[in-house]
Amino acid sequence: MSEYTDDCRAANIIASRLRGTVYALPKRLSKLGKPLGRPRRGKADLTAHQQRVLNYMREFLFANDQLPPYSELARHFGWKSLSTSQAFITRLAHKGAIERNQIGGWRFPRDHIHEEVAQATDWTTPTSYLLRFGDALQSLCRGRRPTEAMMCAWLDTDDEQLQTFCCDHGPSWAQGIAVIDAARVLADQPTEGPPHEYRND
Incomplete structure (x- = not known):
């Protein structure tokens, strides 16, 4: 076989490994390295x-x-x-x-x-309104959660810190007040069953 043919065969073998199909490398091509195979799943073996x-x-x-x-x-x-x-x-x-x-x-x-979200949440446990409001805001604000004091200040006095937070971290196309309104709608409609806390406005 020519050197060109060997290179093509080696390239095909490597490409097949990347697709998940593993073939043995000829001994003369073993210098190309260890088989890639599929990546291992699971984080249990992290150092x-x-x-x-x-x-x-x-x-x-x-x-x-x-x-x-x-x-x-x-x-x-x-x-x-x-x-x-x-x-x-x-x-x-x-x-x-x-x-x-x-x-x-x-x-x-x-x-x-x-x-992780499914394991961390028990849907049969009663929740507080503030917890649900915070969860909803966190979902709408790309994983960033406002402080409890910021949420309480908005709910009790319409303080504008929470609105600024939602403008900074919410969707770029949404107004801060719209994000807060959406979070309040979600917080007002918890899963049926357990005796959740509701807010009386």
């Missing part, structure tokens, strides 16, 4: 340091509405090279803790987010 990196990425996302760039990870953890950040991100991806989005950036897997 303590990988978990710290993942936790920081979550905190950064909630504060900045995006995952930290490689340079920010390197700065925060005191790494001297961006390749260390890239290596950590790659390991987290292989363990299923993060994934690529449609444009090639990194994001947290959607299935993990939905599982």
